Amino acid sequence: MLLAIDVGNSNTVMALYKPAAEGVAPEVIADWRITTADRRTVDEYGIVMRSLFADKGLGLDVVTGIVIASVVPPIDATLRRVCETSFRVRPLFIEPGVKTGLPVLTDNPGEVGADRIVNCVAAYDRFRAPCIVVDMGTATTFDVVSAKGEFLGGAIAPGLGIAAEALFTKAARLPRVEVKKPGKVIGTGTVDNLQIGLYYGYIGLVDGILERMLAEMPPDTKTVGTGGLAKLIAGGSKYIEFVDDRLTMTGLRIIWERNLERSRRRV
Numbered sequence: 215m216l217l218a219i220d221v222g223n224s225n226t227v228m229a230l231y232k233p234a235a236e237g238v239a240p241e242v243i244a245d246w247r248i249t250t251a252d253r254r255t256v257d258e259y260g261i262v263m264r265s266l267f268a269d270k271g272l273g274l275d276v277v278t279g280i281v282i283a284s285v286v287p288p289i290d291a292t293l294r295r296v297c298e299t300s301f302r303v304r305p306l307f308i309e310p311g312v313k314t315g316l317p318v319l320t321d322n323p324g325e326v327g328a329d330r331i332v333n334c335v336a337a338y339d340r341f342r343a344p345c346i347v348v349d350m351g352t353a354t355t356f357d358v359v360s361a362k363g364e365f366l367g368g369a370i371a372p373g374l375g376i377a378a379e380a381l382f383t384k385a386a387r388l389p390r391v392e393v394k395k396p397g398k399v400i401g402t403g404t405v406d407n408l409q410i411g412l413y414y415g416y417i418g419l420v421d422g423i424l425e426r427m428l429a430e431m432p433p434d435t436k437t438v439g440t441g442g443l444a445k446l447i448a449g450g451s452k453y454i455e456f457v458d459d460r461l462t463m464t465g466l467r468i469i470w471e472r473n474l475e476r477s478r479r480r481v
Contacts, residue, residue, distance in 0.1 A: 216240065217277045217301070218466035220329060221284035221293070223352040224375070225442075226250045228266075229463040230277070240467060242460065244270045252288045259296040280305040281470040283328035283462065306473055308332055313472045318365045329462060330357045331365065333440060336458070336465030338363045341436045346427055347461070348420060348454060350441035352376060356423055361432060369423055374416045374443055381408075393443075395450060416443075417450045424453040 216231040227247050231240040246266050254262070267274055280297050282305050284290050290307065297305040306312065308328035316335050318326055333347045338359050347357040350373060357368040372380075374393060382390050391408045399414065401407035428435060439447065439454045440461040448454040458464070 215243075215276050216279045216281065216467060216470055218463045218470070219280065219282045219284075219293070219305075220332070220462045220466065221250060221282065221286050221289060222329065223285060224250060227462070229460065230270075230272075231467055242463065244272065245463075250286055250289065252286060252292075254292065256292055256295045256299060259292065260300040263296065263300055274301050277301045277303060279303060279470060281308070281466045282306070283308045283332045283466055285327050285329055306470060308466070308469060312469065314469050315472055316359075316363060316365050319360075320365065320367050326365065327355070330355055330368070332465035332469065333357060333461050334359045334365050334465070335468055336461045337436070337438050339464070339468055340458075341438075343434050343436055344432050345436040345438060346424065346431070348424070348437065348439045348441075348444070349462075350374065350420075350439065350443040350447060354420070354441075356427060358427060358431070361434075369427075371419055371423070374412065374447075377416070378412055381412075393446070395446065413446075413450070417447055420447060420454070421452050424451075428453065 215233065218229045220227045225247050228245060229242045230244040232243045234240045248262065264274060280301060280303050282293060294305055297303050308331060310324055314331055314335055316331060320326060333349055334357050337345045337347045344361045345359045349355045352373045352375065354371045354373050355368060358366040360366050378393060382388060388408060391405050393412050394409060395413055396406055396409045399410055401410045424437060437454050438456040438458055440458050444457045448457045
């Protein structure tokens with residue numbers, strides 16, 4: 215089975231894929247979300263992995279391939295060692311030299327985060343059309359793919375969580391609130407004032423950037439949201455057409471399949 219791992223700044227998401235018949239997409243049989251902790255040791259990660267798999271009634275030996283996208287470089291060496299010692303598998307990291315099938319037409323392709331590449335691979339594989347991916351995580355990234363399947367560039371903005379945390383930290387009298395869709399736009403109390411500002415302010419950011427990007431793209435451009443806040447924000451967005459919670463996992467699987475000879479490596 216294939217274990218796909220997406221290491222983000224705040225969370226690490228994993229999905230276990232069961233092999234499928236030729237022409238059929240593999241099925242996710244288990245998935246997990248844990249806190250990204252760059253101070254965990256190899257032994258600690260091994261304990262975490264064994265516990266997660268055991269909770270699903272699985273042993274680590276079911277894993278025959280591992281693919282990883284990481285935006286937290288300090289953790290990479292530890293994860294590599296965990297894969298080799300706990301799973302007995304050499305992982306495939308999404309990095310320069312890996313076959314993605316996605317030409318990167320930016321000033322410095324090496325600067326583009328692995329998660330952004332992975333998302334675009336999955337989006338283009340799904341739509342076969344120009345598309346814009348909005349990933350709403352610690353940062354909010356906007357990634358643009360051409361009709362030919364080329365990564366053209368994009369934009370990076372603060373995530374909603376970062377914006378909210380800055381507000382709560384710097385303004386001592388403002389309480390922490392749950393981010394959710396408010397029932398009105400003119401608030402009458404501090405809590406709903408904050409919820410309105412955070413929710414509609416973030417939608418304004420997302421839609422404002424998308425509107426300008428779409429003006430430079432062909433009319434058949436698709437827009438897809440992913441990340442923890444995608445469903446919440448897409449419900450109020452004028453421009454996000456699709457939401458795909460597993461976009462990153464799908465992209466990791468596709469890239470692994472494109473690098474099979476390199477990927478199937480036991481220690």
